[in-house]
Amino acid sequence: MATTPVTEDQVIDALRPVEDPELHRSIVDLGMLKAVQIREDGIVGVLVALTVPGCPLKGEITKRVSEAATELDGVESIDLEFTVMTDEERENVRKMVHGDAGASAGSNQAHGHAEGREIPFAKTGSKTRPLLISSGKGGVGKSTVTTNIAVALAQQGYSVGIIDADIYGYSIPRMLGTDRDPVVIDEMLLPPEMWGVRCISIGYFVPQGQAIIWRGPMLHKALEQFLTDVFWDEPDFILIDMPPGTGDIALSLSQYLPRGEVYVVTTPQPAAQKVAAMSAAMAEKVNLPVRGIIENMSWFTGDDGKRYELFGSGGGQERADDLDVPLLGKLPLVQATREGGDDGKPITAVDPESETAKAFHEIARQIAVDMKPKKIYSDALKVI
Helix, strand or coil: CCCCCCCHHHHHHHHCCCECCCCCCECCCCCCEEEEEECHHHEEEEEEEECCCCCCCHHHHHHHHHHHHHCCCCCCEEEEEEEECCHHHHHHHHHHHHCCHHHCCCCCCCCCCCCCCCCHHHCCCCCCEEEEEECCCCCCCHHHHHHHHHHHHHHCCCCEEEEECCCCCCCHHHHHCCCCCCEEECCEEECCEECCEEEEEHHHCCCCCCCCCCCHHHHHHHHHHHHHCECCCCCCEEEEECCCCCCHHHHHHHHHCCCCEEEEEECCCHHHHHHHHHHHHHHHHCCCCEEEEEECCCCEECCCCCEECCCCCCHHHHHHHHHCCCEEEECCCCHHHHHHHHHCCCHHHHCCCCHHHHHHHHHHHHHHHHCCCCCCCCCCCCCC
8 A cells, every 4th residue: 555645834834843842842943944845765855954053963963853854754864964044044043032132131230231130040030950069168069069969850750950150160151061062043042951950150261271350240140141041941959059158249149139039058077167157147148048067077977887977977967957947968978969060970870779869859959849939920810
């Protein structure tokens, strides 16, 4: 029995569910599908326009288009060719997913343009929960905690992004293991993604090994652009890896993210938790709630199976009690956690059954479920 020839419309309908891997929108709706040609012997010619030359995910697009088209009866194979969008087409894509580029880079009249694009996470109707992961001092594993909580949230089914706000000591790209730079589409930045987590960092924009020597206004502007010019696509959570201490960046982010939730990372010894108190004190001064404490490096398990509290004990619980917030978890000192941070293989991603990964998952679950805000924020709800 002869197979009914497939039509162009059928191929287009089959390709409509195919999404661009970075924009998470249909390639048909984005205007990336340029032509479909039905040929003999079940071969279909498809022309796709990439958003930028040298698109790093061209292979993934090829796979998705090929799989979707060949599922149709009557299609034996496809002849897939690529072209590149024009400047005008890229502008249309950016307007479709991100708004007007002319309104970007500035929401605060004192630091940016008089009228700038609104920070999406600051809007009352935003579904995104900004989680500010902070510490009073460096060296407590704050970036490691940020990375692994983000991965744990992604593994639990949430959409997640990380902003590496530690401008002077950026480390998230390495810890997350991202293998490519952001893609720029008409002044819109597409953040790279790894382990289900998108991230942006100043580390993508400076030569390796070069120091960042900026004063407050430049730091403020860089953070503002991370919040406004990056296409985050309204994730469930945006984690902010804060710099240690209470300087300009912390103050700027408190202004940018009035709905932010602060989570303080400390180690067990009294000296560390007393310094961590400064982060909590600043959060209180700028009206950001401290929601919980996370204690890192709580113990080390020796070859004899015995736990050794190398940095003392009780600091995290004492700080939590002082602030009347929960101690969300205690994390062991494990070599694999450090190695995973150096190699871009977070322990939560590569060894999910380990004691440490399970602890990160429990912290993530508490943040996502137990500590979900009870207030409903919506632009549609107005008091008359």
